[in-house]
Amino acid sequence: MNTQAVAESATLLERAHELERVRAAVRGVGRRDGSVTVIEGPAGIGKSRLIAHARERANELGISTLDARATELEQGFPYGVVRQLFERRVLEAEPRERERWFAGAAGRAAEVLTAAPMPVAAEPAGPAAPDPGYAWAHGLYWLASNISVESPLLLIVDDLQWCDAPSARALSFIARRLEGLPLGLLLATRPLDPALTPEAAMLATDPATELLRPSPLTPGAITVLISKRLSAEPDQRFVRACIEVTGGNPFLLGELLDEAAGRGLDPTAAAAADVAAIVPRGVANTVLLRLARMVPAVGTLARSLAVLGDGAQVGDAAGLAALAGAELEVAMSSLVSAGVMESGGTIRFTHPILRAAIYGDLSAAERERLHCAASKLLEARGAAPGLVAAHVMHTEPGAEVQAVALLRDAAREALALGDATGAAALLARAIDEPPTPDERPAVVLELGLARARAGTPDAFEPLSEAIADARDESAIVAAAIELSGMLFFAGRAPEAAAILRRARDRLPPGGAARERLDVALLGASYTSASARREADSVIGSLRDPGGPARGVVEATTLATLAMDELMYLRSAAKAKDYALRSLAAGLPSEPHRGEAWSIVSLAVLLATDELDAAQRGTDDVLARARARGAAVTVASMSAMRALICVRRGDLPGAEADAEVAIELAPDVLGAEFVVLAVAAAVLAGLDRDESPESLRRLIDQVGIRYDTEFSPSSQLRYASALVRAAAGNHQAAVEELCASELGHPALGVLNPAVLAWRSAAALSLSELGRHDEARSMADDEVRRAQKFGTARALGIALRAQALVGPPERRADRLRAALEVLAPSPARLEHARVLLDLGATIRATGQRLAAREPLLEALMWASRCGARSLERRARAELAAIGVRPTTTDRDGADSLTPSERRVVELAAAGGTNREIAQTLFVTEKTVETHLGRAFRKLNVSSRRQLPDVLASAS
Numbered sequence: 001m002n003t004q005a006v007a008e009s010a011t012l013l014e015r016a017h018e019l020e021r022v023r024a025a026v027r028g029v030g031r032r033d034g035s036v037t038v039i040e041g042p043a044g045i046g047k048s049r050l051i052a053h054a055r056e057r058a059n060e061l062g063i064s065t066l067d068a069r070a071t072e073l074e075q076g077f078p079y080g081v082v083r084q085l086f087e088r089r090v091l092e093a094e095p096r097e098r099e100r101w102f103a104g105a106a107g108r109a110a111e112v113l114t115a116a117p118m119p120v121a122a123e124p125a126g127p128a129a130p131d132p133g134y135a136w137a138h139g140l141y142w143l144a145s146n147i148s149v150e151s152p153l154l155l156i157v158d159d160l161q162w163c164d165a166p167s168a169r170a171l172s173f174i175a176r177r178l179e180g181l182p183l184g185l186l187l188a189t190r191p192l193d194p195a196l197t198p199e200a201a202m203l204a205t206d207p208a209t210e211l212l213r214p215s216p217l218t219p220g221a222i223t224v225l226i227s228k229r230l231s232a233e234p235d236q237r238f239v240r241a242c243i244e245v246t247g248g249n250p251f252l253l254g255e256l257l258d259e260a261a262g263r264g265l266d267p268t269a270a271a272a273a274d275v276a277a278i279v280p281r282g283v284a285n286t287v288l289l290r291l292a293r294m295v296p297a298v299g300t301l302a303r304s305l306a307v308l309g310d311g312a313q314v315g316d317a318a319g320l321a322a323l324a325g326a327e328l329e330v331a332m333s334s335l336v337s338a339g340v341m342e343s344g345g346t347i348r349f350t351h352p353i354l355r356a357a358i359y360g361d362l363s364a365a366e367r368e369r370l371h372c373a374a375s376k377l378l379e380a381r382g383a384a385p386g387l388v389a390a391h392v393m394h395t396e397p398g399a400e401v402q403a404v405a406l407l408r409d410a411a412r413e414a415l416a417l418g419d420a421t422g423a424a425a426l427l428a429r430a431i432d433e434p435p436t437p438d439e440r441p442a443v444v445l446e447l448g449l450a451r452a453r454a455g456t457p458d459a460f461e462p463l464s465e466a467i468a469d470a471r472d473e474s475a476i477v478a479a480a481i482e483l484s485g486m487l488f489f490a491g492r493a494p495e496a497a498a499i500l501r502r503a504r505d506r507l508p509p510g511g512a513a514r515e516r517l518d519v520a521l522l523g524a525s526y527t528s529a530s531a532r533r534e535a536d537s538v539i540g541s542l543r544d545p546g547g548p549a550r551g552v553v554e555a556t557t558l559a560t561l562a563m564d565e566l567m568y569l570r571s572a573a574k575a576k577d578y579a580l581r582s583l584a585a586g587l588p589s590e591p592h593r594g595e596a597w598s599i600v601s602l603a604v605l606l607a608t609d610e611l612d613a614a615q616r617g618t619d620d621v622l623a624r625a626r627a628r629g630a631a632v633t634v635a636s637m638s639a640m641r642a643l644i645c646v647r648r649g650d651l652p653g654a655e656a657d658a659e660v661a662i663e664l665a666p667d668v669l670g671a672e673f674v675v676l677a678v679a680a681a682v683l684a685g686l687d688r689d690e691s692p693e694s695l696r697r698l699i700d701q702v703g704i705r706y707d708t709e710f711s712p713s714s715q716l717r718y719a720s721a722l723v724r725a726a727a728g729n730h731q732a733a734v735e736e737l738c739a740s741e742l743g744h745p746a747l748g749v750l751n752p753a754v755l756a757w758r759s760a761a762a763l764s765l766s767e768l769g770r771h772d773e774a775r776s777m778a779d780d781e782v783r784r785a786q787k788f789g790t791a792r793a794l795g796i797a798l799r800a801q802a803l804v805g806p807p808e809r810r811a812d813r814l815r816a817a818l819e820v821l822a823p824s825p826a827r828l829e830h831a832r833v834l835l836d837l838g839a840t841i842r843a844t845g846q847r848l849a850a851r852e853p854l855l856e857a858l859m860w861a862s863r864c865g866a867r868s869l870e871r872r873a874r875a876e877l878a879a880i881g882v883r884p885t886t887t888d889r890d891g892a893d894s895l896t897p898s899e900r901r902v903v904e905l906a907a908a909g910g911t912n913r914e915i916a917q918t919l920f921v922t923e924k925t926v927e928t929h930l931g932r933a934f935r936k937l938n939v940s941s942r943r944q945l946p947d948v949l950a951s952a953s
Helices: 003-012 016-030 047-060 080-092 095-101 104-113 133-150 165-175 198-204 219-230 236-246 250-262 272-278 283-292 296-308 314-321 325-337 352-360 364-380 385-392 401-416 420-432 440-454 457-469 473-489 493-505 512-524 529-540 551-567 572-584 597-607 611-627 631-648 651-667 674-687 692-702 711-726 730-742 757-767 771-788 791-804 807-821 827-843 847-864 867-879 897-907 912-919 923-937 942-952
Strands: 036-040 064-069 153-158 183-189 210-212
Touching: 016 036, 016 047, 016 153, 016 183, 016 210, 036 047, 036 198, 047 064, 047 153, 047 183, 064 080, 080 104, 080 133, 080 153, 080 165, 095 133, 104 133, 104 912, 133 153, 133 165, 133 183, 133 631, 153 165, 165 183, 165 198, 183 198, 219 236, 219 250, 236 250, 236 272, 250 272, 250 283, 283 296, 283 352, 296 314, 296 325, 296 352, 296 364, 314 325, 314 364, 364 385, 385 401, 401 420, 401 440, 420 440, 440 457, 440 473, 457 473, 457 493, 473 493, 473 512, 493 512, 512 529, 512 551, 551 572, 551 597, 572 597, 597 611, 597 631, 611 631, 631 651, 631 674, 631 827, 651 674, 651 897, 674 692, 674 711, 674 867, 692 711, 711 730, 711 757, 730 757, 757 771, 757 791, 771 791, 791 807, 791 827, 807 827, 827 847, 827 867, 847 867, 897 912, 897 923, 897 942, 912 923, 923 942
Parallel strands: 036 183, 036 210, 064 153, 153 183
Antiparallel strands: none
């Protein structure tokens, strides 16, 4: 029995449990019950054999497999493993087949798999471009899903411990979305170190992953294998010697027994002492003894292949080994016969242990020489910069200008594919080379940008150096914006603003570069209170450019002026005009660093009661963001739309949009605006009759806290205070609300159109019996609302003034509030005032007069989905002897937020797949929500949904 046969026998001995679990995972794919299985263990324990068995079983069941094996050398190639999995299948597919596979959201995967090599820019990319990683992972998931729909699919990855980080993240994304798909993942890995490979470790340790850890072979199994290989019953001392040397590792045992057979050893007690001497530097090194017995060309080729790694081209191996023709053929055949290399078209070692043994046997000088030669050989034939750079990274710095250029090119490719960590490593090596003095500033900047995008604090040093020393204006701007963005989101806003100002001072006034920094400073002033203080003088000098905005600078100036009118309690009409003109000019919409300008103007429209325009603008940005898979923007704009729904009185819609943002936030960086979603969910929940305890848990579970520095979080403080009031803790509510007075106007503390905190505080003060304070607070709110001039804010203020004021004036003041709210789209506030008016009239004994406002309040409360108001309205009506028909809770109002959003998209004609891609969920999730919704709505067809929703609204 040869080595391979022994190894195969060994790796399947005592593996009944593992084999059954692997078979079950394969069967699950065929039953649309996809899962993730990870086989973890040291090299040689039998992981690859279990994978081979899974592949054979899949083939028997008609399940397609896509395979990849990560390698140590290719660990720095972004999406290298993903490309191994999909690239060949995609390239060999018919055009129509590819068109089906890349339909919808899967189209983003084409950028990773089929695009030409990424262009190398002359200058580093600017900092505003968002990381496309989520969009590509989203696209790869849908590509796998589309393929699996046509034929059940098992994705297999061996040696996950060497998987590049972007591929590991994409696999994790897929792994979390397998429910209901004929799609599974089977992964094999050595034990993972979370500090070194966090992405792969996260995938392997996910609670939904089934983890298999094959054990070393027992003495009984080792006895059987020795008997088969050496054709004799072994003495137990010989068995124990084999265990000591191999630790029961199946692969190492096979290597040991093969060498013992080659030496003619019998498994006797006397031969036991010779076992340890066979391979004094480790059992895997038996391969070195085999190579040493062959002609020199075989060893030369083996060493060259160890340097080039799996997947090397024959021509590269021939060039590096200086072999050709018959000599090359004989050497390669010898390596296959010796069990070192696999037979077939792809150059691969039969096991990573063998490559490691040969590579590890190289002297430092020989390793340096071969990697250096490999880099030059690959560069000469036009290989991708990343492939060439992988070899340069294994050499010592040598002050080579060409090496610096190559490393920079490879880093740009890595950045273009979302691998900022890999790009940073390449650029750090370029700095060590080192670059020429003229070239150094550009390399330092690129290193800083890469580290910043990787989210590491060591970006500060190179970016600071670039700001101080760069001579190119665009380099100064790029470094300043990137570094300030890091500092802002690290809670160091004053330093961030100082960085921007310092960089601006280095630039001549009036130029485009300085204008970019001015825009960045203005943008920061609406997310950071301290940055706003620093920008007050600049903002005070801004003037309306007049007419339609020309370019981003004028558009952002208008957005700034709009927000200034709002925050400083000036004119609602002017704020609205500025905001509409700024949006018409085309504002940046990515909430990445200082690019959330659309949110600024949309927030102004929200506060000025222009809810239709705000929703149109939000929907437009959302549609474009979903089309390109920009998850950060989807999360942020869903949060904004949730607030719009709250103000409009569409409470189920608010909860649905908030849920989208909250669920997406953990998967994406830069989704800080999810704080708006939590606030919206809490405000909607209070009116939906959810308990204060459940809403407090929501705030705690999401992990969002009020931040005095981050301006949008003031909405959360307001919502949190209302939860305290609903729980009866009015003292805590008043303290939390009145803390708003201590904040900067940028937090919205002056204008009740942004935060009606004084009205809420007045109501809680009244509950505490502090009536004079309550009335003073309410009167102040009314004056502010009148000054700004929006109906909703004034209506809320007048209602509070009525409720805390003299009872004899309450009805008249509530009627005044109704009159103010009449033109407003804020139907929920309308319902509140109607309910209070009806209750006030009833309390005076005017039962008939109370009937109309109470019935109208019930109608609007029901339409808004405001169950708490509806409950109160029914109680008031019951007190005057009126018992309206109970709302059908099996109808549209009973839908959960997720069900409602799915039903709305289905009613608009979306297929399950289209809905899933739009909402960034799985088809199974859509099917589940639709099934529940159909039962609640008592419908059997999608064609009925538009009418059902229309009647519900």
